[in-house]
Amino acid sequence: MGRHPCCVKPKLRKGLWSPEEDEKLFNHIARFGVGCWSSVPKLAGLQRCGKSCRLRWINYLRPDLKRGMFSQEEEDLILSLHQLLGNRWAQIAAQLPGRTDNEIKNFWNSCLKKKLMKQGIDPSTHKPLSESENKITNEKNYRDEASMMQSSQAHHIEFATTETEKPFTVDRGCRDSSDNDTLAKSLAESLHSKPNYDPVFLLEFQERINPEGYNSNLMGHFQQYQPSYDHDQFEAKPNFGFSSMPELTNYDIQGIAEAEFSANSASTLTSLLFSEVKECSSNSSIGTSTANAGFEMDKMVGNHTTFPWDAANSLESLFQFSGIKTEESMEASQWQGQPQCSDDYISYQLTSLSEDINAEIFHQI
DNA sequence: AAGCTCGCCAACCGCCCCGTC
């Protein structure tokens, strides 16, 4: 145990990334894709450890990142997921396309936690503070039991919960608490046992248990997650430079990368990107007013003359970023023998969870 | 204007898991 070997090497830079470093890393990934992180610093000419490069890419440079403030729907989703999953930020982030675990974790620690505290809710248990304090022991037993059940891959969970142990539902759904209790467990179980979480399922779930308190427009919800592009205001878009870029995280993008990056190291895109990056660095919430704007595919595709790549690529990447694979991308993915997306970027299935899980949960509704 | 406090968030750290040899 201990530090990674790469982290103990001398002369490695630490701390904030300079725009030059960002550019080097971005250009490297654009050219070669995401591969062995430990070799990235050397190949990219960076005095950083591979881990640091990976983190920088995942949390900041990745093209599909969404920036700006969290929407109300995202906030609700985070709260719901946290109630079910606890501090499993990576799993929560998997349900929020364009958001990183780090971002969600920070949002939780800086905002949501305090919000819940103000409402008298214990952020760790999502129960009223007074009740939570009295039930610490019971909660521990409950979790231990859940953990044991989980580890034994149990298919059916039968918790002997008391009335007071039922999870408290925050003023967001007015769900029936007893149903909520069982449902939460079922969903938690299905989530834990499913490697790639299906956001459609979750939203359907939310919608069904709380059609009024939750955004019932599924497509609207997803559209909201898309990187937005308002042609008239693109100067103010932190994510503009990436909004319709081709997928960069596979291994076979060299053709695109060379065409768009190597011909001119100070390409329009790159300079645009890093001017945007700097803007983001100085004010990460600058995209607040526009980040949640509607999804304007017609504009993104229609104005492709602004972009170096063609409209087909724009469309293709949009589908990839939204987790919907076009036939072409799926074929390409198969042909390349590589995952289409980076390690933590999930290709969401549009089909829901297995019918038995759905049936089990909805039966209880 | 200067000093202080506070909150946000990017990045680091330590640990765990998994694949490979």
Added chain:
DNA sequence: TGACGGGGCGGTTGGCGAGCT
């Protein structure tokens, strides 16, 4: 089968800007 390295995750830290005195 154990050592090793790489990737991933969650907790924590510290730099920096904004607001306050």
